[in-house]
Amino acid sequence: MVNWQLYLLMFLPLAFVIVFNYVPMYGLLMAFQNFDPILGIWHSQWVGFQNFQQWFHNYQFWPLIKNTIALQLFGLVVGFPVPIILAIMLHEVANDKIRRFMQTVLYAPYFISTVVIVGMLFIFVDPQTGLVNHLIVSLGGKPIFFMASPRWFRPLYVFSGVWQGAGFGTILYLAALTGVSPDLLDAALIDGASRMRRIWHISLPTIRPIVIIMLIWSIGDIMAVGPDKAYLMQTPLNLSASQIIPTYVYETGLLNAQYSFGAVVGLFNSVINSVLLIIVNFIAKRLTETSIF
């Protein structure tokens, strides 16, 4: 073979993908077992759909689904428009230096770790010492126990997420906005179109395709939330809102060593996620002729 070297290159990374991505898929067989790590997949006892029944009849089943979807939908509704608006505002800043400086500032929080973000959240909303509660008290209100309140979990999660990610989220839209046709802008200027009108009739239509793609993909990612941040923000008192499927998988599956049951809950989440992604990809293909796969 002429290009055998290409196959040589491919070998090691492909082996990694097989081992670390495909072997765990095979490991999902444990969902149908009473899995014992000492016996392994080969020797553990098979129990059919018993773990699935246990999950579907679990009193936490609906609350967990509701918490997961509510958190993600809230994040989508609040978080999706912000980068678009910010990108348009930044695009309208004519002075390059000021714009670049602002971009540098706005991207920065993206590079802060989840642990630090949540740590800062705890510091700022502390009922006795936090700045937020000092402000509430000085305005005549009563301090709020934010981290102990299920009602506040989603707003805190989502708004800290927007604080962290909205600036970075402008990158794609800003790139798309550079595609605004200068001829169109000149024509609009000659016709005396105001800035708002130019944004409305020229900038927004220019980025519409990318906005649609991003929206479709965000919907597809609704079930693709990780446990990291929610787990950090959990306190015994806010669990009724902060327990989502991924944190539940970790806590029951690993911490309580109910491996098979945890695998079932994780599988349930993955299947819904895949179905969503396939549907969303199909829609994206139809609407915009772009697709990820």
Add this chain to the structure above:
Amino acid sequence: MEWIRKLPKRSTKGDMVFDIVNLGLLLIVCLIVLYPLYFVLIASFSDPTQVNLGHVWLWTRHFTLEGYKVLFATGSIWRGFVNSLLYCALSVAISVPLTIMAAYPLSRKDFVGRHVITVILTVTLLFSGGLIPTYMLVRSLGMVNTIWALILPGAVGAWNIIVARTFFQTSIPNELLEAAKMDGCSDIRFLIQIVIPLSKPMIAVMTLWVVVGQWNSYFPAMIYLNNTSLYPLQLVLYQILVQNQSSIGITSSPESMAAQQHLAELIQYTAIIVSTIPLLVLYPFLQKYFVKGVTVGSLKG
């Protein structure tokens, strides 16, 4: 005010108002983004009692370097810092070459089987075994409580391969390969001597992502590591910031308990500053590269 905008001739009064309002709003947004970071910075130099009373919000009060002194004397943070540096370096050294090794063949039209491999990769974007089976795999490979559990499972990601492949396809001219082949250059030599030097921006972005991902992650470390001497910085921070456990000296007399609480609070701010500064200082230099990286990956993926 001429810095606001070099006004084009037909610019109206309305446009001026727009510019001022727009800039004003953006300035407020920037302040909202910066203020929490600024607050942590000034709080790290202030007396914690003053911070807790809400007296620190614009400038430091009762300036002190105590937090930094204690932090620098605390073994766990330093060890975490060094561990994280090591894990980042190892991740880059393993992840970046492997990604390129997979991406380059996939970018070649004469690589028979690239469609099959692309499908194999795409499936991993769609579906995964999930936390428990992955944990069991890592465990059966004997990697629990070793640094490899943090580095190997995520070393090769389909998404990165696709981004790199797209980069090679769009920025390495086919004529180069043909010319090199005429001169008897092998595929691997062509990759090393021609393709990689031409791909520096992409490699810089990928390196940045690997470093940021590794530096900021805590979850794998939390589930795989028991040995505290292997803890990366984020897990040490987790103990300090979220669990409120900082192991700074162990005493039990009431007054030193209070003093310890005092230090524990102070050290939260200094820990945030010390752990966050490296990336925040590093990233503006790479900004123009990663902007390119994000757009290449998403628009043409």
